[in-house]
Every structure is written in C-alpha cells, then in structure tokens.
Amino acid sequence: MTTAVKSPSKAKEYIDSVYHQLQDKYGYQPEFLQAVKEVFSTLVPVFEQHPEYIEHNILSRIVEPDRIITFRVTWQDDQNRVHVNRGYRVQFNNVVGPYKGGLRFHPTVNESIMKFLAFEQIFKNALTGLPIGGAKGGSDFDPKGKSDAEIMRFCQAFMTELYRHIGPDVDVPAGDIGVGAREIGYLWGQYKRIKAMHEAGILTGKQPGYGGSLVRKEATGYGLIYFVEEMLRDVNDSLEGKTVVVSGSGNVAIYAMEKAQQLGAKVVACSDSNGYVYDPDGIDLNAIKEIKEVKGERMNNYVKYRPKATYTEGCKGIWTIPCDIALPCATQNEIDGESARILIANGVKVVAEGANMPSTPEAIDEYLSNGVLFGPAKAANAGGVATSALEMAQNSSRIYWSFNEVDEKLRDIMKHIYQTSKECAEKYGSPGNLMVGANIAGFIKVANGMIAEGV
Structure with a gap:
C-alpha cells in the first residue's frame, strides 16, 4: 500500500515561484534573499485564505523596491x-x-x-x-x-x-x-x-531642543524591553531577578540594559565589535556609558572600572554565558545555530532581537523547536522607528512632548505590536509564534493598501 503524497497548495506554489524568480535575479544578494525567505516562509496560510493576493501578484510587486x-x-x-x-x-x-x-x-x-x-x-x-x-x-x-x-x-x-x-x-x-x-x-x-x-520633519533623530524628540536615543532599547515585558507577562512572569546577556554597546544595547536593570533584571555581559565583557556582579551601566558615550573607547577598558570583570576578544563567545534572556543588539546573523543550541543548553528562556535579523534561520528554528520565547526584530526593535514617527508628529504640530509623554506612547505602541503579532499568529494557525504573527500582520496591512491603490 502506498501513501499518497500531498501536492503543494496553489498558495505555496505561487510563493515558491516568486522566491525562485527572485533568487535567479538576485542570487548575489544573500542578506536580501534571507530576509525575503523568512517572510515568505510564514505566508502560506495567508494566501490560502486570501487568493486575491495571488490574483494581484502582490509578492512580485512587494519584493521590488519602488x-x-x-x-x-x-x-x-x-x-x-x-x-x-x-x-x-x-x-x-x-x-x-x-x-x-x-x-x-x-x-x-x-x-x-x-x-x-x-x-x-x-x-x-x-x-x-x-x-x-x-x-x-x-x-x-x-x-x-x-x-x-x-x-x-x-x-x-x-x-x-x-x-x-x-x-x-x-x-x-x-x-x-x-x-x-x-x-x-x-x-x-x-x-x-x-x-x-x-x-524640521526632514530628518529624525535630531538633538532634543533642536527639533528632536525626547526618548529617541533610548527608544529602541526601551521598546525592546517593553516587548520582552509583554512576552513574559503572558506566561505569568517578569524581568525581576532574570539574568540577561546583551550583545552590542551602542544606543540599542545601552538603553536595553538600562531599562532591564530598572525592571529588576541583572545584566551580566555586553560587547563591542572587538570582544565582550562578563561581569558576574552585574554590568556597571555608568561605566559603560562613560566608556562608549563619553570617551568613545573600546570595551576592553571596562575591566579598569570593574577588576572582577573579564574581557574576552571576539564576539561569538558571549552566547556561551548562561542567561535567562538573550538580547542580540549588534548586527545581522550574529547568533547562528551553534550559538542558539548553547544558549538553549544553558537554559535561556527568551531571545528578543534588538538588531535587525541578528539570528540565522537555523538559530530561529532552534528557538522555536525548543520552546524559547522569541521576539523577532521587526516587532521587538520597532520602538526606534515608532519614536521617530512621534518626532515627525511633534515637528508637524510645532509642539514638544515631555519625556514621560513620549515614553508612555512608546510603551503603548510596543504593547500594540505584541498583541497584534500574538493575535495574528493565533488566527493563522501558529499560536505563540510571534515571528509568524509579526510577518503576517505587517504584510496584510501593506498588501491591502497596494490592492486599494491599484497597479
């Protein structure tokens, strides 16, 4: 007796066809193809419920820049x-x-x-x-x-x-x-x-007082932690007492560390492009700010402030440090499958992306197959661009909001992103998978707009 092989759906055939065309055209652009493949991999149930997206050839249109x-x-x-x-x-x-x-x-x-x-x-x-x-x-x-x-x-x-x-x-x-x-x-x-x-609205990220918005410098890092807070709240947990490892030492990393510490977490490691520091007593954020923001020095100088800390050349080893929460905030593809497996073996509970596409596809598969709560970049690190849009609103209105006003709006936006991603994941058959939910929620909004505007 032979078992019938289920043929791919029309939706999957369409998605695969568009991706293969793109691959033939842009095979020399690996980062772009990786980003497209990650989004496309989550869209089959959407196209099965919305055949009009195939009729309007939305995918072929959306992958080509204007x-x-x-x-x-x-x-x-x-x-x-x-x-x-x-x-x-x-x-x-x-x-x-x-x-x-x-x-x-x-x-x-x-x-x-x-x-x-x-x-x-x-x-x-x-x-x-x-x-x-x-x-x-x-x-x-x-x-x-x-x-x-x-x-x-x-x-x-x-x-x-x-x-x-x-x-x-x-x-x-x-x-x-x-x-x-x-x-x-x-x-x-x-x-x-x-x-x-x-x-004033031509650029965002300006200095406060010169057309800029308060909280913009902190926004991506703060927003990342607000997103993590929502992920943990849904499993009746919090940041209190959690051990955190953060890669990077730019604005995203520094202010993710700051907000995590404010909410009761213990950050034990961070890095720059040369290497990483491990401080078992908890990272001294004032020292990091002085080294990176005031003096513009390299991370190896941290041990001058904290003699018990250790500095290690190279960045990949930071993911061997046991932690409850890992926050990759440096660059694309910094966590590969091997690093993901080490994090999981050491008991990581949450990975949330502060950088853009910092986890390889293999790493993401490891998170999802091992029950790690995963906050994908396009959702978890959206606080920066959200606050840039708030800066645009202030510029257009010729008004200036207080730090607390902007921070509260940022927190509400991150809650909205989390809930939208969660609800979309459930609706399209992948409950708890925020990567699927975020991809679908963002895609549907854009796709419907493209159809409304015509070809």
Whole structure:
C-alpha cells in the first residue's frame, strides 16, 4: 500500500515561484534573499485564505523596491586628500505613508544589506500602527577614526546628493549604525543650506531642543524591553531577578540594559565589535556609558572600572554565558545555530532581537523547536522607528512632548505590536509564534493598501 503524497497548495506554489524568480535575479544578494525567505516562509496560510493576493501578484510587486538611488560621495579629509564612497537610498514601499528608515554609515554597507534592511522596514513600520512606509540608506563610509570635521564634510557631501530625493511628506531618513545625533545635525544643516527652508520633519533623530524628540536615543532599547515585558507577562512572569546577556554597546544595547536593570533584571555581559565583557556582579551601566558615550573607547577598558570583570576578544563567545534572556543588539546573523543550541543548553528562556535579523534561520528554528520565547526584530526593535514617527508628529504640530509623554506612547505602541503579532499568529494557525504573527500582520496591512491603490 502506498501513501499518497500531498501536492503543494496553489498558495505555496505561487510563493515558491516568486522566491525562485527572485533568487535567479538576485542570487548575489544573500542578506536580501534571507530576509525575503523568512517572510515568505510564514505566508502560506495567508494566501490560502486570501487568493486575491495571488490574483494581484502582490509578492512580485512587494519584493521590488519602488526605487534604488545610488550615488558617489566625494569628500576631503583633514590633510586635503580626496576620498570617494558609495551612497544609497532604497525607497522600498510607501503604501502606508512616507518612506521612513535609517541611514547606516559602515564599511559593510552594500546594496544587498540596504535592500534587506529596507524590506524589513516596510513591515516593521506597518506594525507600529503609524503612517510610515519602508526605506533604508547609508554609505560604506566608516566614521571610526575620523575627526568631527571629516565626518561633517562627509555628511555635507552625502546630503548634497540625497536632498533631491527626500522631504517631510516624501522620505524621512533617521539614524542607524554609525549615524547618531551628531551626524543627523550635520546632515540637517546641509539640507537647510541647500533648500533655504527650516523643514524640521526632514530628518529624525535630531538633538532634543533642536527639533528632536525626547526618548529617541533610548527608544529602541526601551521598546525592546517593553516587548520582552509583554512576552513574559503572558506566561505569568517578569524581568525581576532574570539574568540577561546583551550583545552590542551602542544606543540599542545601552538603553536595553538600562531599562532591564530598572525592571529588576541583572545584566551580566555586553560587547563591542572587538570582544565582550562578563561581569558576574552585574554590568556597571555608568561605566559603560562613560566608556562608549563619553570617551568613545573600546570595551576592553571596562575591566579598569570593574577588576572582577573579564574581557574576552571576539564576539561569538558571549552566547556561551548562561542567561535567562538573550538580547542580540549588534548586527545581522550574529547568533547562528551553534550559538542558539548553547544558549538553549544553558537554559535561556527568551531571545528578543534588538538588531535587525541578528539570528540565522537555523538559530530561529532552534528557538522555536525548543520552546524559547522569541521576539523577532521587526516587532521587538520597532520602538526606534515608532519614536521617530512621534518626532515627525511633534515637528508637524510645532509642539514638544515631555519625556514621560513620549515614553508612555512608546510603551503603548510596543504593547500594540505584541498583541497584534500574538493575535495574528493565533488566527493563522501558529499560536505563540510571534515571528509568524509579526510577518503576517505587517504584510496584510501593506498588501491591502497596494490592492486599494491599484497597479
């Protein structure tokens, strides 16, 4: 007796077909294909219930950016030597609202990374419930080791090319890796010189008092912890007494550590691109802020403040430290399957992503198959862009909200994202799988908008 093999549904055939076409076209863009595959893998039940998405060929349309702008950035260093970098802006989808997404200045920046980040941004921004579309941009310029004057000249050259393509109701960039309030200030200053207009809403992440919003610096890290708080509350638990490991030491990591400590957790490790520190007595956040925010030094200096702490070269080993909660806040694909298995063997209960796509597909499979609560990036780290949208609202209204007002709005947005993701996962047959829920919730909102607008 032979067992009949179930043939794939029309929905799965359609999704696979679009992905294979994309793979043939962009096989040289691994990060972009990884991001697309992760979203596509969750959409079969959606297309089975909504055949109109196939009829309108939504997938083929949604994976192609509206436009990719690339440009040369020429600037001079302090010795008057001329340098050339490549600039990007990927305006992916503006169905929900103006393009919105950060600028990244880092030597690894290329078109694949820009497209993956912009693609993720579409659904992340839709999840916030705020009227913002998805975009991303940046350059392979490396701010490390550059003087303030060199960074200023680069930013001015970058904006001299970018200004043609952005506007408060068109595309509103923000910061990302390598782009903080200093860089945003230089970019905004150049925009005003060129346009002779004080359009405060053209960029977000500005300094408070100069058009910026309070809580923006803290927002991604705080929002990450608010999301974790909701995950734990649903299983009658809390952050109180939990041991936490955080990768990274930028704004996301620092303020995730700050909020986790405020809510009673013990953070024992964090890292930078050179290595990580382990402090069994709990990370001294004031020392981290002085090292990274004030002095701009490397993490190995932490042991000068805390002699009982240890510093280890290399970053991967941070995931061998036993913890209840792991928060990858550094970069894409930093937790692979091997690291995930070590975390699980050491008793991790929650993994929530502060960086964009920091877990490989194999790592995610390990979390889900072993009952680890998993907060995917597009939901868990959406607090930064949500607060950027709140900055846009303040700029448009010519008003200024207090720290507590913005923080409360941020907390409500993260609760909304969690509940929306949870409910969508249940509705489409994957209860408890927040990755499925977040992907579907964001996708449906954008897909319905695309159908409403026509081809």
